[in-house]
Amino acid sequence: MATASTLTEQVLAGLRTDILAGRFQPGTKLRVSDLSERFQVSASAVREALNRLSEQGLAESLPHRGFRVTPLSIDDLQDLTRARVLLESMLLRESMRLGDLNWEATVVAALHKLQGLAILRSDGEVDADWVDAHSHFHHALIAGAGTTRLTDVAMNLRDRAELYRHWSRMLAGDSDRGVGAEHAEIAELAVARDEAAAEALSAHIERTTDALIAGLPELTPP
Structure with a gap:
């Protein structure tokens, strides 16, 4: 029972x-x-x-x-985006500095799994397996920093942002965005220990915010 x-x-x-x-x-x-x-x-x-x-x-x-x-709001989205950019980019830099070969392998494996899944199911809804793989990929990027507390905070913020990411794609007409290519670029730069990885991750996060604000005029403050 x-x-x-x-x-x-x-x-x-x-x-x-x-x-x-x-x-x-x-x-x-x-x-x-x-x-x-x-x-x-x-x-x-x-x-x-x-x-x-x-x-x-x-x-x-x-x-x-x-x-x-949780309802959508521009103020919350902008604050959430800033917090994520600051925290995730810092943790990715630490991961590139401290992460070992196992960290690199985890990032590559997470990317491979994510690329093998379609975002949408045949009925047009977001695939739950893709959502999980997407979360795992972002966790893999920052897990090499070796700080469980900050990683947990970052993932909690990312979960909250998932609402915005979903509605950005569905309502803001951002379906042509090359999300897969963005993920691949971030992973490639990260395992190469290239500082540009943090910049690519920040741009990846910020693009969702830009698409949502541009595509949902009802959220725009008067």
């Missing part, structure tokens, strides 16, 4: 996948009763999962009104 902790983890994994795949739009209300029925678990397991999602920045707790998917 599944434990309460196991049930919470199952709900958390399912909701996280749905949110990152764009099945719940930003700002959508997450009703405990609906989710409890959907996952066939208790309301307490759903609430715990939603609290965990809030800690990850993918959901928000509304006082006396439950939870919702």
Whole structure:
């Protein structure tokens, strides 16, 4: 029989996948009763999962009104982008300085797996396997720095940015962007210990922000 902790983890994994795949739009209300029925678990397991999602920045707790998917906002996006650029570029530089042959192999393997997957499924939705491989690739780039705490912070920020990355591609008309080529360039420069890798990673992160702001005029401040 599944434990309460196991049930919470199952709900958390399912909701996280749905949110990152764009099945719940930003700002959508997450009703405990609906989710409890959907996952066939208790309301307490759903609430715990939603609290965990809030800690990850993918959901928000509304006082006396439950939870919702984190809404999009230009101010939040710009602050998030700046934080990611500063932290991830620093960690990548440290990875290039300290990373060994195993780190290089991990980066190359993560890129290979990512390139073997299509972003979209046949039904037009983002493939959950691609989302996971994308996250693993970005983790591999910075893991060579040898600081678990900062790496965890960077990945939490990256998870929150995944909402923006998804809507940038789906709503901002950025589908022609050569994301695969960007990933390949970053990986190649990184394993070559080329300082330009950090610049390429920063540009990769910033392009998502530029595409979203340009393509979603409803987010532009009056």
